[in-house]
Amino acid sequence: MPLSDKMLKELMTTFQAELQEHLGTLNNGLLSLERNPAPEQRASVLSEIFRAAHSIKGAARAVNLKDIETIAHRVEDFLASIRKGDVSLTPQHFDTLLTTVDAINTAMSFHLRSEQMPAELMAAILARLDDKASSSSACVPSDPTSFSAKPNAAPPLELFREQPQIGPRSIQADETIRVRTAKLDALMDGLGELLVMQMRTEKLVGQMKTLQERTIHWQKNWRKARPHYNRLRRHSPKVDATDLAALFGFLESNEQEIKALSTEHNALMARVTNDRNYLQLVTEDLQNGIRRVRMLPIATLFDLSPRMIRDLGHALSKDIVLEVQGQETELDRQALELLKDPLTHLLRNAVDHGIEPPEERLALGKPRHGTIRLCAEQRGTSLVLTVSDNGRGINLDAVRRSATERGLVPSEKVADLSEREVVDLIFYSGLSTAGQTTDLSGRGVGMDVVRKNLEQMHGSIEVETKPNLGTTFVMVLPLTLTTSQVLLVRVAGETVGLPMMNVDRIVHVSVTKVGSIEGHPAIHAEGRLLPLVSLTYLLNLSEVEQPLPVDAKIPVVILSMAEKHIALRVGGFLSTQQVVVKPLGSQLRRVRNVAGTAILGDGQLVTILNISDLMKSIDAKSMTSFTQPIATKQPRRWRILLVDDSITTRTLEKHILENAGYEVLTAADGQEAWESIRQKEKGLPDLVVSDINMPRMDGFVLTQSVKGDSRYAHVPMILVTSLDSPQDRLHGMEAGADAYIIKSTFDQRELLETIERLIR
Amino acid sequence: MMQQKQPRAQKAVLAKPQDVRGILEERARLLARQPEKKAVSGETLEVLTFHLGTEYIGIPTEQVHEVQPLSKHHWSRVPCAPGFIVGIVNLRSRIYSIMDLAVFWGLPPRPPSDKSHILLVRADQANDQQEIELTLLTDDLDKVCHLRANDLNAAPPTISAKVQSHLKGVTSDMMMVLDLESILSDPHIIVREGD
Numbered sequence: 001m002p003l004s005d006k007m008l009k010e011l012m013t014t015f016q017a018e019l020q021e022h023l024g025t026l027n028n029g030l031l032s033l034e035r036n037p038a039p040e041q042r043a044s045v046l047s048e049i050f051r052a053a054h055s056i057k058g059a060a061r062a063v064n065l066k067d068i069e070t071i072a073h074r075v076e077d078f079l080a081s082i083r084k085g086d087v088s089l090t091p092q093h094f095d096t097l098l099t100t101v102d103a104i105n106t107a108m109s110f111h112l113r114s115e116q117m118p119a120e121l122m123a124a125i126l127a128r129l130d131d132k133a134s135s136s137s138a139c140v141p142s143d144p145t146s147f148s149a150k151p152n153a154a155p156p157l158e159l160f161r162e163q164p165q166i167g168p169r170s171i172q173a174d175e176t177i178r179v180r181t182a183k184l185d186a187l188m189d190g191l192g193e194l195l196v197m198q199m200r201t202e203k204l205v206g207q208m209k210t211l212q213e214r215t216i217h218w219q220k221n222w223r224k225a226r227p228h229y230n231r232l233r234r235h236s237p238k239v240d241a242t243d244l245a246a247l248f249g250f251l252e253s254n255e256q257e258i259k260a261l262s263t264e265h266n267a268l269m270a271r272v273t274n275d276r277n278y279l280q281l282v283t284e285d286l287q288n289g290i291r292r293v294r295m296l297p298i299a300t301l302f303d304l305s306p307r308m309i310r311d312l313g314h315a316l317s318k319d320i321v322l323e324v325q326g327q328e329t330e331l332d333r334q335a336l337e338l339l340k341d342p343l344t345h346l347l348r349n350a351v352d353h354g355i356e357p358p359e360e361r362l363a364l365g366k367p368r369h370g371t372i373r374l375c376a377e378q379r380g381t382s383l384v385l386t387v388s389d390n391g392r393g394i395n396l397d398a399v400r401r402s403a404t405e406r407g408l409v410p411s412e413k414v415a416d417l418s419e420r421e422v423v424d425l426i427f428y429s430g431l432s433t434a435g436q437t438t439d440l441s442g443r444g445v446g447m448d449v450v451r452k453n454l455e456q457m458h459g460s461i462e463v464e465t466k467p468n469l470g471t472t473f474v475m476v477l478p479l480t481l482t483t484s485q486v487l488l489v490r491v492a493g494e495t496v497g498l499p500m501m502n503v504d505r506i507v508h509v510s511v512t513k514v515g516s517i518e519g520h521p522a523i524h525a526e527g528r529l530l531p532l533v534s535l536t537y538l539l540n541l542s543e544v545e546q547p548l549p550v551d552a553k554i555p556v557v558i559l560s561m562a563e564k565h566i567a568l569r570v571g572g573f574l575s576t577q578q579v580v581v582k583p584l585g586s587q588l589r590r591v592r593n594v595a596g597t598a599i600l601g602d603g604q605l606v607t608i609l610n611i612s613d614l615m616k617s618i619d620a621k622s623m624t625s626f627t628q629p630i631a632t633k634q635p636r637r638w639r640i641l642l643v644d645d646s647i648t649t650r651t652l653e654k655h656i657l658e659n660a661g662y663e664v665l666t667a668a669d670g671q672e673a674w675e676s677i678r679q680k681e682k683g684l685p686d687l688v689v690s691d692i693n694m695p696r697m698d699g700f701v702l703t704q705s706v707k708g709d710s711r712y713a714h715v716p717m718i719l720v721t722s723l724d725s726p727q728d729r730l731h732g733m734e735a736g737a738d739a740y741i742i743k744s745t746f747d748q749r750e751l752l753e754t755i756e757r758l759i760r
Numbered sequence: 761m762m763q764q765k766q767p768r769a770q771k772a773v774l775a776k777p778q779d780v781r782g783i784l785e786e787r788a789r790l791l792a793r794q795p796e797k798k799a800v801s802g803e804t805l806e807v808l809t810f811h812l813g814t815e816y817i818g819i820p821t822e823q824v825h826e827v828q829p830l831s832k833h834h835w836s837r838v839p840c841a842p843g844f845i846v847g848i849v850n851l852r853s854r855i856y857s858i859m860d861l862a863v864f865w866g867l868p869p870r871p872p873s874d875k876s877h878i879l880l881v882r883a884d885q886a887n888d889q890q891e892i893e894l895t896l897l898t899d900d901l902d903k904v905c906h907l908r909a910n911d912l913n914a915a916p917p918t919i920s921a922k923v924q925s926h927l928k929g930v931t932s933d934m935m936m937v938l939d940l941e942s943i944l945s946d947p948h949i950i951v952r953e954g955d
Binding site for chain 2: 189190191192193196494496539540541582583584585586587588589590591592593594597599602603604605606607
């Protein structure tokens with residue numbers, strides 16, 4: 001019976017899904033057989049893959065795909081003979097069978113393109129299958145678009161690799177269904193409406209509570225009037241008895257009615273509150289449930305790895321064992337997609353560069369086989385994904401060399417880089433330390449993409465490497481991509497959101513504490529002077545920033561992204577919230593500075609900003625567009641008194657402090673410093689930084705003198721010295737020093753941060 | 761408090777109660793006249809008319825999926841978006857952009873008022889293979905008219921070529937009838953300002 005086109009199309013889709021699942025079973029079954037399991041397990045795996053081949057044969061026949069049917073048939077026959085014991089499996093057989101599995105996939109791709117797999121290709125596959133006894137490595141041409149058969153070289157690694165990867169194993173095939181992501185997203189939207197309804201119910205409950213207050217108020221009034229009522233009743237005044245009786249009757253029934261009303265109202269309140277609570281529970285559950293439907297076990301990602309590692313290992317003649325842990329951990333679908341490439345790259349690197357060839361390993365006293373471990377773990381609201389190997393470790397010298405060769409780091413600076421900084425260099429594009437780029441990796445474009453993908457998911461990646469012990473990559477990602485935490489701020493009368501992951505700090509900066517860089521407002525933060533940029537200006541929201549009174553405090557958000565910091569002036573802080581960041585609709589594909597919008601609980605829309613764009617905008621334009629002089633008197637600079645007997649040290653420190661925006665006075669010893677303080681001609685310094693070992697008066701005595709005098713005791717004193725012993729520290733503290741910094745661990749940041757902290 | 765959801769089939773023209781009566785009466789009148797009209801000139805085009813700045817505009821009702829008063833919904837501006845984007849609106853938890861055609865055509869922007877409405881329109885973009893949905897801002901809602909084919913004239917030369925390409929034609933009372941397919945397939949309405 002001829003099938004209608006529509007029927008055929010639907011059948012094809014179903015067949016494709018079924019095919020992927022069976023191919024997955026075959027793939028995993030073969031891999032597990034290869035590892036030589038116990039006899040009972042072996043028998044069951046064999047049955048499983050036999051059934052899979054059989055099913056493929058039958059299904060292919062149903063949709064009239066003869067080539068797939070034929071291949072599946074041959075595989076089925078072969079597996080049958082193995083089950084019977086007529087043939088025993090050799091390593092070459094595994095290669096053959098696995099590549100045949102790939103071949104079926106290739107055949108399917110041809111069909112999807114409405115083409116037919118070329119006859120030569122088909123013949124080659126069948127020949128290989130029939131040729132089981134011999135160990136010919138006659139290669140089947142790899143990609144379907146070019147049929148130049150490769151000469152007898154190492155088995156092509158990209159064999160059938162262009163095709164869509166073999167699908168994930170179906171854990172319980174009959175218990176799962178495929179759902180389009182768009183449908184799930186629509187469900188989430190509907191849920192949004194439910195939440196708005198919930199908020200309205202909340203409001204209703206609030207209003208009911210207010211009603212309750214009315215009855216209470218009534219009862220209070222009645223209690224006040226009651227004594228009068230009682231008196232009147234007892235001494236009925238000279239008025240019409242029936243009038244009085246009616247009135248009294250009314251008052252009494254009034255009281256009964258209100259009592260009844262109050263009781264019923266309370267009962268109703270209780271019921272409504274219950275319903276409200278239940279609604280909240282149900283909505284939350286539903287919300288979580290729908291969110292989790294988008295989540296898949298990470299096994300769907302990990303499943304691709306064993307095969308890849310095996311093939312790569314064989315190609316490079318390395319013996320590698322892959323250990324996988326945490327496959328059941330679930331992750332958002334989108335995140336899984338974005339992780340695919342980074343994971344592939346990291347695994348390839350581990351095989352290619354990390355694990356040494358077996359002879360080398362044995363010579364080093366390591367076990368012959370290298371181990372790569374893949375581990376997924378949920379920690380709180382994050383997923384931690386680890387890829388580690390016990391191979392060579394990253395060759396830091398090679399990285400250093402490559403960095404200077406490619407001009408990433410000038411050669412003088414390279415030696416100064418800490419180990420951590422050197423390791424970090426591998427994430428820069430264009431850096432490859434492989435001798436020659438192999439087919440697999442070493443093209444130098446991988447690691448930066450890895451980091452970029454992770455940042456796109458609001459995640460991060462860290463590396464740890466020890467020479468000869470191996471390398472570990474740790475990736476951290478949020479479990480759901482759909483929601484993120486944002487800080488809501490007011491800007492020019494509007495509310496906007498800033499992603500919390502980029503927010504370092506929020507501060508209220510007193511106007512008097514605002515310094516300047518080249519005439520533009522700047523504040524001290526992160527140990528240096530950051531230009532203070534107005535968010536209003538940055539977003540082109542208004543021409544004029546409101547002027548501030550002298551004693552006002554400016555709300556400032558310090559944002560950071562990949563080591564860069566900016567200080568943004570905003571109108572005010574509102575709150576932090578967990579929101580779903582949604583795109584702006586099909587007309588607004590990309591708007592500068594805007595990441596998307598979020599719908600708050602009450603339906604209000606809030607624009608969420610794109611921090612990367614903001615930073616670029618600041619870089620691109622000049623400071624004048626964004627910084628507006630705060631409309632008050634010009635603040636004076638902080639004054640620091642620097643005391644040290646070494647002229648070199650004095651010059652160096654003065655330079656550092658002046659660069660940070662301070663005014664610096666110097667003294668060559670404690671006595672000079674003390675006299676300068678007592679003179680007060682130029683006014684008291686705001687802070688003193690002093691060495692300890694000095695002639696005439698040392699740092700300890702200076703500190704004691706300053707702190708001992710009530711006129712100067714408020715001036716912060718920082719002792720900077722090379723004396724690092726507990727007694728000296730104690731001595732310094734006892735003298736009254738506010739901070740004690742050791743010169744040997746002395747670096748700019750610590751000093752500047754301490755000053756920033758203490759200066760008032 | 762809870763908004764009654766009008767069935768789609770009703771071609772939901774959600775206007776104020778006092779307007780509804782007027783619209784219905786007009787419709788009844790026109791429907792009553794229709795057979796006679798059909799005999800005369802063939803096809804009629806039903807348009808919803810409104811003001812936008814200084815312009816009087818008609819949009820074929822067939823192409824309008826929804827009409828909503830702007831003040832009844834949560835909407836916000838979008839910083840750094842081009843001037844013809846008034847902002848974005850939340851309609852039943854779906855986000856749509858709000859476009860001011862007048863600004864797109866080069867006229868100065870005006871702030872929305874409480875009479876402002878938004879018209880939800882939709883089209884498939886053949887080249888992109890993606891559906892585009894957006895809302896068009898109106899300053900108010902006027903009435904529903906029926907136009908005959910010969911009511912539409914070519915636009916006078918005072919109207920720029922760009923605007924003309926967005927119109928099906930202009931009536932004798934200077935009502936500009938929109939060609940929605942043309943507007944929605946104009947690549948310049950898409951905002952792609954990024955890297």
